[in-house]
Structure formats: C-alpha cells, structure tokens
Amino acid sequence: MADFLTPYIGHTGAVFATMLAGILCVVVVLLLCMAYLTYYERKVLAAAMLRKGPNVTGPFGLLQPMADGLKLFLKETIVPTGANPVLFLLAPVLTFGLALVAWSVIPFGPGLVISNINVGVLYLFAISSLGVYGIIIAGWASNSRYAFLGAMRSAAQMVSYEVSIGFVIVTVLLCSGSLNLSKVVEAQSHLWFCIPLFPMMVVFFVSGLAETNRAPFDLVESESELVAGYFVEYSAMAFALFYLGEYMNMILVSGMTTVLFLGGWLAPFGLTFLPGPIWFGLKIFVVLFGFLWARATLPRFRYDQLMRLGWKIFLPFSILYMVAVAGFLVATGTLPNGG
Template identity: 70%
Template sequence: MVELWDAYLWPLIWIVIKILVIVVPVLVAVAYLTYMERKVIGSMHLRRGPNVVGPFGLLQPFADGVKLFLKETVIPSSANRAVFLIAPMLTFFLALIAWAVIPFGEGLVLADINVGVLYLFAISSLGVYGIVMAGWASNSKYAFLGALRSAAQMVSYEVSMGFVIITVLLCVGSLNLTAIVEAQRGMWFVIPLLPMAVVFFISTLAETNRHPFDLAEAEAELVAGFNVEYSAMTFALFFLGEYANMILMCGMTTILFLGGWLPPLDIAPFNLIPGPIWFFIKIVMLLFIFIWVRASFPRYRYDQLMRLGWKVFLPMSLAGVVIVSAVLVMFDLLPNVPAVTG
C-alpha cells in the first residue's frame, strides 16, 4: 500500500494540487478583469462603473457569476444539442490548459517542456473550433456568420503571429519559454524587436476577438454573433474563455518581449521584488492597454480587418524574419544551440 501511494497516488495528488494553484488564481483574475474593465471604461466615460455590490463594487463579479449560474440554460429547439453544449466547454478548457507551460517565475512552471512555444501556438489555433462549433450548432444565420468571421480572422492573424514568434526564436535558439525569458537578462526583446512586438500585440487583439477587431460579435449587424443563442452557464463559459485568453495572450507577450519575470533593471529596488510580482505587473499593464483600446477605437470594417492582416502585418512580419536573420548572421550573433545526438 505504501509503494502504491509513493508510486502513483501521491504524484497524482501533487499534480492536481499544482493544477489548482494555477487554475484558481486564473479564474479569480478573469473575474476581476471584468471588474477592472468596467471600472476603467467607466472612468474614461466619466461615470462610476460597478459600485453597489460590496465595498467599491468589489463583489460585483461574484454577483454576476451567481446570477449566470442560477439562470435557466435555454437550448434552441432546432440546435444540435451535443455540439451546442460542447462548444463553450471546449473554448473554456482550451483557455485553461494553455497555462500549463507558462512560467510565472524562475522554476515556477507546471510543465517546462522544450516545445512550449509550439504547444501554445497549437492550443491557440484550436480555439477557433469552439467558436465554429457554436455558430454551426446554434442553427442561426447570425451565429453562423459570426463563426465564419471569427474563423477567417483568427487564421489570418495567426500567420503574422507565427512569423513574429520566429523572429524571437531566431534570437534565442530554443522553443522553451523559460529559455526565452533567460535570454532577455541583458535586454528585453521589445527594444530591438519593437515593430514585431507591436504587430504581435495588435494580432493578439484580433486573435481574442477584442475591440477594434470584434467582428465576430458585432452587435450592429450580428446581434452578438456566434454566442447569440447562448444563455446562463453556457454563455458564462464563453465569457470566461475569452477573458482567460486575454490574460494568456498578455502573458505570451510578456514572455516573448517584456522579459517575463525579469525586472526592468537588475539593481535595487527593482531586483528586490519577486519575479512573479513583476510578471503580474506586466500582464496588468498590457490588459490595461486592451481595455484602453476598447474605449478609444471604433470597430473596423471586415475588409479593413483583412487588409490589415494580409497586406500590412504579413509583409511586415515576413520582412522582420528576413531582417533579423540577416543581422544575426552578419554580426555572428546566432545563439549557440547544442547539437542533437541520435
């Protein structure tokens, strides 16, 4: 029995504990991101935002969660019930499992795999399936149009994101996210790769269907788009998935360009603050820009969205790969990658 506990049960329990240590704070962060968004946009509009439930409105996210949990889940009579219910769960789970490879600090990562970037890119690419399934299963013209828009939009901007990530990988020589952060000890990549960082961040706005690229949920023409037929907890899962993806994309931007958990200067008092705190601060700053963009810019037309993705960002990211490669080769700056032995 002792051998069974040491060999199987305790490692399993320990993994579950580590997963909960990541998932619970992420869900709390998602809840308070909605509060932050409403407060920040309220300040920009010169109004108060949530201020009734709890002190300063701090309990408003939990009140919203309880309300959605207690509501009746309405499934359209002509919908495909199985796919209709699986779609929001798929979107939510994909938003959570991507956090498995995100390093919060030195050694603070659930799975420090050598292909962490590839894992993240694969998970983010799968996100479109939940939206397409929701649009098709709803048996609604508006939902289906929103799903098609989202699929085209996410595929278009993933291409540019992929080339931008390649420029970072050329500078590091590794797909490991911890190695990418460690390579920025002397200088964050946002300084030499500033155009690529801007392209990546704007692409994350499109990837998460956020303003000004929220064409999949355009209220004016699609009445909320792919999730128009969803209610109660099924809608809440889409909502949680979208905001968890926002935090994830900000985490990716932080790791790739802002030095992850590294302080801006390796001197006191900056290096006295723990790494995970720096990681959190950088993510909050990027999330503030997400919200700021939503409050400031009008929604793009769909042809403008596609033109930006294919005629502006794609050539820029391709040129970035060529220029970064040429500079690294010309000045002999290619990272030393250990040879793989068979």
C-alpha cells in the same frame, strides 16, 4: 513537496499529487484574475467615458464580479429547438478548456511551470490556433443566421492573423535560440526583446486583439449588426463559459506578450525585492490595460479593412522584419546556440 508525500503514496503518487495541486492553484488564481478582469475592464471603460463604473456591490463595487457570476449560475441553460444539442454544449466547454490548458506551459517564475516542455512556444501556438473551433462549432450548432455569420467571420479572422503571429514567434525564437518558454525568458536577462523587436511586439499585440476577437476587431460579435455573433443563442453557464474563455484568452495573450517580449518574471532595473511571479502579474496587468484602452478608444474595423491589415500590411512586414533580424544575427555572428 513531492519528497514529503513520498512515504505515504509512493513516488509516482507524490509526483502526481504535486502536479494536481499545481494545476488547481493555477486554475483558481486564473478564475479569480478573470473575474476581476471584468471589474478592471468596467472601471477602465468608465474612466474613459467619465463615469464611475460599478460602485454599489461591496466596497468600491469589488463584489460585482461575484454577484454577476452567481447570477449566471442561477439561470437556466436553454438549448434552442433545431440546434445540434451535443455540439451546442460541446462548443463552450471546448473554448473554456482550451483557454485553461494553454496555461500549463507558461512559466510564472524560475522553475514555476506546470509542464516545462521543450516545444512550449509551439504548444501555445497550437492551442491558440484551436480556439477557433469553439466559435465555429457554436455558430454552426446554434442553427441561427446571426451566430453562423459571426462564426464565419471569426474563422477567416483567426486564420488570417495566426500567420503573422507565427512569423513574430519565429523572430523571437531566432533571438532566443530555444522553443522552451523558460529559456526564452532567460535569454532576455540582459535585454528584453521589446527593445530590439519593438515593431514585432506591436504586430503581436494587435494580432492578439484579433485572435481574441476584442475591439477594434470584434466584428465577430459586433452587437450592432449581429446581436452577439456566435454566442447569440447561449444562456446561463454555457454563455458564462464563453465569457470566461474570452477573458482567459485575453490574459493568455497578455501573458504570451510578457513572456516573449517583456522578460516574463525578470525584474526590471534590478528591482529584485519583489519575487518573479509578482513581476509577471504586474506586467500582464499593464499589457491588459492596452486591451481595455483599445476597446475604449478605437472604432470597429470593417471586414475588408481587417483582411487588408492582416494580409497586406502585417504579413509582409513581419516576414521582412524576420529576414532582417536573421540577417543581422548571422552577419554579426550573434546567433544564439541554445538547446
């Protein structure tokens, strides 16, 4: 496509235009996925509770996400008196923006990635560790006790679980030999990492639930005690950006699980009649079901239980497993020598 445009806008312009088109495609697809993730969630929850779920707006209730979105567009954004207006409005924008920029390094298929950088895994880790700022800033700028309590809980929770996520990622890197996400996927062409590293995948997934503040770790927003936690003061589009960001982060963590453990775009059992991006999407769909299933099934953790799980169970376990994997790779001489 870049070659086709070169005679009209020059080489730099063509590269720029191609990149812009790629970003636009990813963003539009993501927003659609996010809208239908809310529908998926409501349907799964309804099935778990023997209800029907949304079924009135459009066939099978398929237009429900659109109706919800339109409603939020038409509402008024209220900035409370006593709030810090700049930071109050910056927080949702930051949350949503960070949820979007992380996708720039996720490979959707062979060569199908916006920015194929060599430190892709670290980039994702850095971006996900920034997510906490949107929440802390929102909690502080709202000038409300509920919001502040939610933000405090969130800061402790996200910092704690990041540590074990870091060790899980290091273990995957030991097996793949590269920080480039495309190469991590290619390293799984013979054996998906979910087989030798299955316990680490579980640790990663559960830490992912905690990172995205999802049930059973949703005591950041816990509606029964903090009303809605850090975004209690938000309305209309500012609220919608938080909501979008949360669901986008769910898709992102599912995408990371898929890339790191489930072979990314690789087809299972040699079923190559479907293209790579479709397989990638299907795997994300399956991992997302895990998120919704956990929400429908498990009661909320108490704060001390959350800290105990993160620091006393996941952290020692992931360090031990990492040392064991490194020892095994060195002992058998199978340490990858990638770039």
